[in-house]
Amino acid sequence: MKHLGKENKKFTEPSVKILDKIENKQKENFLVRFSQPEFTSICPVTSQPDFAHIVIDYVPSKWIVESKSLKLYFQSFRNHQSFHEDVTMHIAKDITKLLKPKWFRIGSYWYPRGGMPIDVFWQSSEPPKNLWIPDQGVENYRGRG
Numbered sequence: 001m002k003h004l005g006k007e008n009k010k011f012t013e014p015s016v017k018i019l020d021k022i023e024n025k026q027k028e029n030f031l032v033r034f035s036q037p038e039f040t041s042i043c044p045v046t047s048q049p050d051f052a053h054i055v056i057d058y059v060p061s062k063w064i065v066e067s068k069s070l071k072l073y074f075q076s077f078r079n080h081q082s083f084h085e086d087v088t089m090h091i092a093k094d095i096t097k098l099l100k101p102k103w104f105r106i107g108s109y110w111y112p113r114g115g116m117p118i119d120v121f122w123q124s125s126e127p128p129k130n131l132w133i134p135d136q137g138v139e140n141y142r143g144r145g
Contacts, residue, residue, distance in 0.1 A: 011076035016094040018073040020066035029102065029128045032064060033057050035137075036074050043113065044081040052084070052110040055136040056095065059102040059128055065095060084110045088120040096124060103127045109138045117141040 011018050039052045054074075073094070077087060088108040096104050105123035117140075127133055 008072055011072060012079055014073060014076040014080055014090060014094070016098055018069060018076060019094065019098050020069035021063040021098055022066050024060040024062055024064045026060070029059050029131050031057055031059060031131060031133060033134075034065075034067070034070060039074055039077065039108075041077040041087050042079060042081045044083060047081070050084065050110060050113060052087075052108050053138050054088075054091070054109070055107045055138060056091075056105070057133065057136070058095070058099065058104040059131065061100055061102050063099045063101075065099060084108065084113075084118045085120050089122065092122050103131075105133075107136045107138065109141075112141060 034054075034056045036054045036056075039054045040049050041052075042048070043050050080087070082090065088106060091108075092104065092106045095101075101124070103124055103126075105127075106121070108120045110118045110120070
């Protein structure tokens with residue numbers, strides 16, 4: 001483990017190398033959910049911060065992601081300039097490359113930029129049969145009203 005139980009430096013650029021994986025000792029299918037309601041990155045056009053609520057669901061194969069490393073990985077996007085779609089796919093590709101899960105889904109629910117929220121979704125394949133997958137639970141942006 002690179003991070004668990006240790007002090008860590010601050011990462012300034014996202015990289016799959018930040019993430020740690022742990023052996024999955026379970027043989028049956030189960031769903032893992034990570035919810036990051038205060039995700040931030042930087043708009044590449046305005047250099048202003050963008051905010052999102054990110055929800056990741058996956059069914060582990062041989063590996064699970066270690067949560068402290070995932071938090072550090074998410075923090076590494078704070079000064080990273082990229083569009084919403086690119087950030088979402090960057091996260092999806094890094095985590096699926098590391099874990100090679102049986103199934104993976106990401107929903108990134110971005111707060112409005114220019115008055116319009118942008119939500120980005122991706123999943124690796126059809127989910128395994130007989131697996132309970134709850135709704136991601138993030139409401140559509142309602143604005144004031």
